[in-house]
Amino acid sequence: MNNSELNDELICMYLDGEMPKDQRDAFEHRLAQDAGLQARLQRFRSSDQQLRDAFAVSDVSEFDPLVTRIKSTSFSSDGSAKTRSKFGVIALALAASMTGVMIGGIVWNSKTTVNESGVNILASDTLQNSLNQLQSGESRNGVEVVLSFRKNDKTPCRLFEVSHSKTIKSEGVSCRENGRWQLVAWFDKGSSEEAYRPASGGNSIIDEAIDRIDATGPLSLEQEKEFLLKK
Amino acid sequence: MTPFHDKLVGLLPRLRRFAQNLAGSISDGEDLLHSAVERALKNEPAPNELPHLDRWMFRVIKNLWIDELRSKRRQNVPLEMVEDVMSDYNENTEKRLDLEKIRRTLLGLPDDQRAVFTLVVLEGMSYQDCATTLDIPTGTVMSRLSRARSSIAAKISYEPLKTATRKT
Numbered sequence: 001m002n003n004s005e006l007n008d009e010l011i012c013m014y015l016d017g018e019m020p021k022d023q024r025d026a027f028e029h030r031l032a033q034d035a036g037l038q039a040r041l042q043r044f045r046s047s048d049q050q051l052r053d054a055f056a057v058s059d060v061s062e063f064d065p066l067v068t069r070i071k072s073t074s075f076s077s078d079g080s081a082k083t084r085s086k087f088g089v090i091a092l093a094l095a096a097s098m099t100g101v102m103i104g105g106i107v108w109n110s111k112t113t114v115n116e117s118g119v120n121i122l123a124s125d126t127l128q129n130s131l132n133q134l135q136s137g138e139s140r141n142g143v144e145v146v147l148s149f150r151k152n153d154k155t156p157c158r159l160f161e162v163s164h165s166k167t168i169k170s171e172g173v174s175c176r177e178n179g180r181w182q183l184v185a186w187f188d189k190g191s192s193e194e195a196y197r198p199a200s201g202g203n204s205i206i207d208e209a210i211d212r213i214d215a216t217g218p219l220s221l222e223q224e225k226e227f228l229l230k231k
Numbered sequence: 232m233t234p235f236h237d238k239l240v241g242l243l244p245r246l247r248r249f250a251q252n253l254a255g256s257i258s259d260g261e262d263l264l265h266s267a268v269e270r271a272l273k274n275e276p277a278p279n280e281l282p283h284l285d286r287w288m289f290r291v292i293k294n295l296w297i298d299e300l301r302s303k304r305r306q307n308v309p310l311e312m313v314e315d316v317m318s319d320y321n322e323n324t325e326k327r328l329d330l331e332k333i334r335r336t337l338l339g340l341p342d343d344q345r346a347v348f349t350l351v352v353l354e355g356m357s358y359q360d361c362a363t364t365l366d367i368p369t370g371t372v373m374s375r376l377s378r379a380r381s382s383i384a385a386k387i388s389y390e391p392l393k394t395a396t397r398k399t
Contacts, residue, residue, distance in 0.1 A: 058244055064243060070240050
């Protein structure tokens, strides 16, 4: 192996375990004698590792909209990827309740303010526990409670935000009835650059839902503690 | 869930990384991934392809990206600043900026080099599998990978690996 053969492609082959044994032996023989080659190899190794660290994959988030999408398709009896109607949401909820994942009280009203993603996510114990335990402004496991209020019949309700990934968020409104948080409204904000909206505009689904349930003003932290189930 | 759906969910983080690296931005990558998942849900792979679902999905993503490139000239938008809302709250700003700089180094490479680097170095694919996934000759994988590594090594600071040095 001469100098001209010791190019970056060969170093790559060596690094990636793609070099045949006889060629690898010759390469290692040369490597032991050549400080420049050692330095180049180390530099490649170092930058590879830095890139692996920078692009390390995270675990699957149960709040990832794609997870919800895939799971909902797997519920479908014919395996097709049809988008569900609101009646499909009810069917999905019934299927979930039969398997022990109780959702209940899914459709607050006939408007399409509750979508499938929200229903699935609210069925998770993680979100139920977060809504039961977190004070406004606190966050855990990608769930942040924004504020609390009460319906005109004193039922506690909460506005919350769910981070599905680094950039994808959703907002939801939920009220607790029969010991479970029931979804009132859900809004997928999309990626972060789409999520920032002026306070005056934006999320009409959430605003309309809060208006519709005739909510009181935001509760203070002290008032909120009255319905939190701290463990 | 069926084995296909279960496996697809498990693959999402890797598929997302590949899609974002291929597209060069989080938002374009997310669009690409959504399209690929929809395509996979509508046209499930044959059972004998399930063991290699990752490669199958990489090919779907790659083909969709090529379709996208053909249909319109896309303007690459740099990857947004890392905004990890799920974790990293305890990471200091300097470290996050370093990570962001490293990420931008890869995303600054030409598309073809980025795809090869992601599959071989980040995914650990063999040159042959990478060539099959991207529909290119193995020699092209080697040359693109070599150029990618050379560019990256020239741009990011050298940090000797812990295993190669001894701290004094």
